[in-house]
Amino acid sequence: MPPATIRSTAKTVRLSRPEQVAEAIKEWVMEQGLHSGDRLPSEPEMIERFGMSKGTIREATRILEAQGLVRTRTGPGGGTFVHQMSPERARALLSNYFYFRDLTLKDIYQIRMVLEPELVASLAGTLSEDELSRLEAVMATYAHPAATAEEEREQHIASLRFHGLLAEMSDNPLMGFIIAFVTQTLSDLTVYRKLYDPPNHELWARGKAYQARLVEALRAGDSAQARDVMSLHMATAQSLMQAQEAEVIRRFMT
Amino acid sequence: MPPATIRSTAKTVRLSRPEQVAEAIKEWVMEQGLHSGDRLPSEPEMIERFGMSKGTIREATRILEAQGLVRTRTGPGGGTFVHQMSPERARALLSNYFYFRDLTLKDIYQIRMVLEPELVASLAGTLSEDELSRLEAVMATYAHPAATAEEEREQHIASLRFHGLLAEMSDNPLMGFIIAFVTQTLSDLTVYRKLYDPPNHELWARGKAYQARLVEALRAGDSAQARDVMSLHMATAQSLMQAQEAEVIRRFMT
DNA sequence: CCCAATTTGTTCGTATGTATC
DNA sequence: AGATACATACGAACAAATTGG
Numbered sequence: 001m002p003p004a005t006i007r008s009t010a011k012t013v014r015l016s017r018p019e020q021v022a023e024a025i026k027e028w029v030m031e032q033g034l035h036s037g038d039r040l041p042s043e044p045e046m047i048e049r050f051g052m053s054k055g056t057i058r059e060a061t062r063i064l065e066a067q068g069l070v071r072t073r074t075g076p077g078g079g080t081f082v083h084q085m086s087p088e089r090a091r092a093l094l095s096n097y098f099y100f101r102d103l104t105l106k107d108i109y110q111i112r113m114v115l116e117p118e119l120v121a122s123l124a125g126t127l128s129e130d131e132l133s134r135l136e137a138v139m140a141t142y143a144h145p146a147a148t149a150e151e152e153r154e155q156h157i158a159s160l161r162f163h164g165l166l167a168e169m170s171d172n173p174l175m176g177f178i179i180a181f182v183t184q185t186l187s188d189l190t191v192y193r194k195l196y197d198p199p200n201h202e203l204w205a206r207g208k209a210y211q212a213r214l215v216e217a218l219r220a221g222d223s224a225q226a227r228d229v230m231s232l233h234m235a236t237a238q239s240l241m242q243a244q245e246a247e248v249i250r251r252f253m254t
Numbered sequence: 255m256p257p258a259t260i261r262s263t264a265k266t267v268r269l270s271r272p273e274q275v276a277e278a279i280k281e282w283v284m285e286q287g288l289h290s291g292d293r294l295p296s297e298p299e300m301i302e303r304f305g306m307s308k309g310t311i312r313e314a315t316r317i318l319e320a321q322g323l324v325r326t327r328t329g330p331g332g333g334t335f336v337h338q339m340s341p342e343r344a345r346a347l348l349s350n351y352f353y354f355r356d357l358t359l360k361d362i363y364q365i366r367m368v369l370e371p372e373l374v375a376s377l378a379g380t381l382s383e384d385e386l387s388r389l390e391a392v393m394a395t396y397a398h399p400a401a402t403a404e405e406e407r408e409q410h411i412a413s414l415r416f417h418g419l420l421a422e423m424s425d426n427p428l429m430g431f432i433i434a435f436v437t438q439t440l441s442d443l444t445v446y447r448k449l450y451d452p453p454n455h456e457l458w459a460r461g462k463a464y465q466a467r468l469v470e471a472l473r474a475g476d477s478a479q480a481r482d483v484m485s486l487h488m489a490t491a492q493s494l495m496q497a498q499e500a501e502v503i504r505r506f507m508t
Numbered sequence: 509c510c511c512a513a514t515t516t517g518t519t520c521g522t523a524t525g526t527a528t529c
Numbered sequence: 530a531g532a533t534a535c536a537t538a539c540g541a542a543c544a545a546a547t548t549g550g
Binding site for chain 1: 290336348362376
């Protein structure tokens, strides 16, 4: 029997047996058109079907589980089940990719600058009063200036949470995911590089004002206004964040 | 010993032991600041360090491998190594997320419409003659109208490959990844739904013309022109693709 | 070309944990 | 509470791949 291979972009890669089995199971699931919650064959059945040992089957299951495709439960009625990946898990898997590629504020804001105005333009007039008040509830958490550095950090994260919330409200799953991911990445970067540290009163005040005007435009269903306000919000946030970054670097150097 | 838990957004999740071990290894790698290519402890060392059986350690390794974080090699000098995930792998992992969330042409083009013009605007004047001719080489593969449905499909994919190539040339890794992913998703969708089937001469002719003008603008370093051409390209592509979609649905219904 | 050393890869038997009825 | 059905975990042995002599 020739070694199983898969044609990738350039060279042939030899797959280990658990990987082969995981691939085979994945294809089988797609062929069967199984949906989230559907049960896969039990371990003994898999062992028989693939002619592999328990250990190998288990490793294959771990692979699928790590990719967020299945979940396992013990006990009677338990087994391995097709699973719909959560957005959180998808974001976590993708951040692994960017772990070694260090993103800059410029990279992040180049995306935000064009995507977020588009998002709110399509959101205007479609949000329920409940959704709008959830946005306002987040804004309320940074209604007053922070007293401590700790609080400063929390407010910074909360103001990004505002954008993550907007992203979740999109009826475009692609748009929603991308913006939520970018927002989270920015949040992680801010915390990691302590970009909240020299408290930036201007960033706080202007951001708050823009967000208030934005919610107003969303409630009024004024799409053009929402887009414009978000554009201004992003532009000022970018320049203030980059100034902040320069300040942190300056303080680090001296 | 209490079961190990992790606080997530809502409820506590019980982690299996291999998952715990995988998490522990991941954290250890980050703490040590290991880079791509660095070697992790061998299986026997892991067994001792975590006090777990070989099978459990191996399952943990499979989890990290499935997430694209490590690779393993057999033989002397072999072992488990920190690995920098390839863009292809990252895209594959992310497509799993969108497998159950069916994206529409509208969703995809809403993103392309704003991101791709921004991409080419920042690319104008930065590309080498070599890169420009690689773009032209792709364009050459669909210089003549397709004769068969097979060829039609190949040309459709190649014209999306043109955009994937542009994405790879971005010096913004986030922008590059997102556009490459969206492009590939559109390519998969086109093939899966056979959107190339009733040959669309207008889509082919106009797309080709726009791409030629685009390369010209990129070579001239005319950023504004590149942005405008891409905007027009995206707008016409969207409307023609959606007409195509309607046609395919119509033919399917009758 | 083969052989030996090293390291991961695979198997099988057994025992344990866990959830359902 | 006890039986059942399922995944989970362990340990020892063996197999395969890779490197260097």
